Amino acid sequence: MTVALALPPVIGHRGAPLHAPENSLAGFEKAAELGAQWVEFDVMLSADGIPVVHHDLTLDRTAGRSEAVADLSAESLAEVDVGERFNAHYRGQKLPTLAKVIERLGELNLGANVEIKPAPGREAETTRAVLAALQSHWPSHLPPPLISSFSEAVLAITAEVAPELPRGWLGEKLPEDWQVRVKACGCVSVHLGWVELDEAAAAAVKAAGYALAVWTVNDPEVARRCRAWGADAIITDTPGVILAALNEQSETSQAQFTEADLR
Ligand code: G3P
Numbered sequence: 258m259t260v261a262l263a264l265p266p267v268i269g270h271r272g273a274p275l276h277a278p279e280n281s282l283a284g285f286e287k288a289a290e291l292g293a294q295w296v297e298f299d300v301m302l303s304a305d306g307i308p309v310v311h312h313d314l315t316l317d318r319t320a321g322r323s324e325a326v327a328d329l330s331a332e333s334l335a336e337v338d339v340g341e342r343f344n345a346h347y348r349g350q351k352l353p354t355l356a357k358v359i360e361r362l363g364e365l366n367l368g369a370n371v372e373i374k375p376a377p378g379r380e381a382e383t384t385r386a387v388l389a390a391l392q393s394h395w396p397s398h399l400p401p402p403l404i405s406s407f408s409e410a411v412l413a414i415t416a417e418v419a420p421e422l423p424r425g426w427l428g429e430k431l432p433e434d435w436q437v438r439v440k441a442c443g444c445v446s447v448h449l450g451w452v453e454l455d456e457a458a459a460a461a462v463k464a465a466g467y468a469l470a471v472w473t474v475n476d477p478e479v480a481r482r483c484r485a486w487g488a489d490a491i492i493t494d495t496p497g498v499i500l501a502a503l504n505e506q507s508e509t510s511q512a513q514f515t516e517a518d519l520r
């Protein structure tokens with residue numbers, strides 16, 4: 258099956274977490290307000306098998322509570338405030354279910370990179386639940402969600418259960434055997450950390466025909482460098498800043514081109 262993918266230049270990482278609580282409805286609204294066309298977010302399962310949008314295994318950092326997400330029911334998680342700890346202004350932002358996020362993305366016209374982040378041992382169950390929600394509720398006016406994961410088991414299950422959805426191989430850096438691994442999951446994109454990325458790795462990914470996404474880039478200079486190396490998308494905590502930097506870069510290259518043309 259051929260799966261098409263057109264990535265936007267900037268993707269809001271967990272929304273826009275330098276400006277609003279990560280992985281929250283307010284965060285996705287902020288990302289849209291700052292000009293992002295897509296957001297990236299993390300999905301895991303509640304104790305009773307409902308996909309919820311959260312990054313860490315526990316609630317310590319986001320809500321100041323020590324429980325694990327996987328140990329609480331969806332009903333209990335719906336009461337967890339993930340806004341107040343970020344800033345009192347966001348008090349009342351509740352940890353959202355994937356269903357709520359999908360609905361809001363449809364209203365905001367935001368595409369998404371859905372990162373499946375299962376609790377250890379719950380890879381199959383998490384993947385199947387997330388895909389079922391996406392297959393039945395994803396808004397038809399949005400581009401299909403791009404599924405990524407650090408877990409190759411998740412990507413393999415996705416290829417089997419939802420072959421129609423584009424998949425992205427996610428890693429800190431490109432391993433030696435990356436081509437075999439990326440191909441095994443039928444991925445169309447490769448998502449690499451900017452810290453370990455160099456020009457040769459970026460060029461190898463592009464030369465093999467994959468889309469390249471780089472995370473998590475908050476420095477305009479780094480974003481411009483990654484784009485110059487061929488990155489299709491920059492995943493960032495601050496979409497407005499990175500969009501402005503990339504626009505400036507394309508104006509500069511346009512100006513250079515015009516000048517060269519006149520010579
Ligand atoms: O998908 C890119 C990035 O989100 C991967 O790392 O830990 O922020 O989910 P993490």
Ligand code: MG
Nearest residue numbers: 297298299372
């Ligand atoms: Mg993530």
